[in-house]
Amino acid sequence: MFDQVNCSGDRVSQATVYNTLSLFVEKGLLHQIVVDPSKIFYDTNPSKHHHFYHADAGILEDIPANQIEISNLPERPPDTLFDSVNIIIQLRKA
Secondary structure, three states: OHHHHHOOOOOOOHHHHHHHHHHHHHOOOOEEEEEEOOEEEEEOOOOOEEEEEEOOOOEEEEEEHHHOOOOOOOOOOOOOOOOOOOOEEEEOOO
8 A cells, every 4th residue: 555655756654654544543544454463454345344465476365244143152251242253264266
């Protein structure tokens, strides 16, 4: 994303890009998807859904929430409620 912003000739610092992304996450405009500490995606899809991560291509693909059934969740700690469950299925070419 950083390269896309700067390719127009306008100069924007990398810190500005990341600060803006963080602000958008904070305001609920984007969702941060952490595949691993070195791979973070910013998702613009506001609906409840899950993801395939194609590790060979570095691509994140949406999975509609109704395509995954979640059962047998662990007992939650006292004084808490389940807010959401996010599933990332990591794929590699066979």
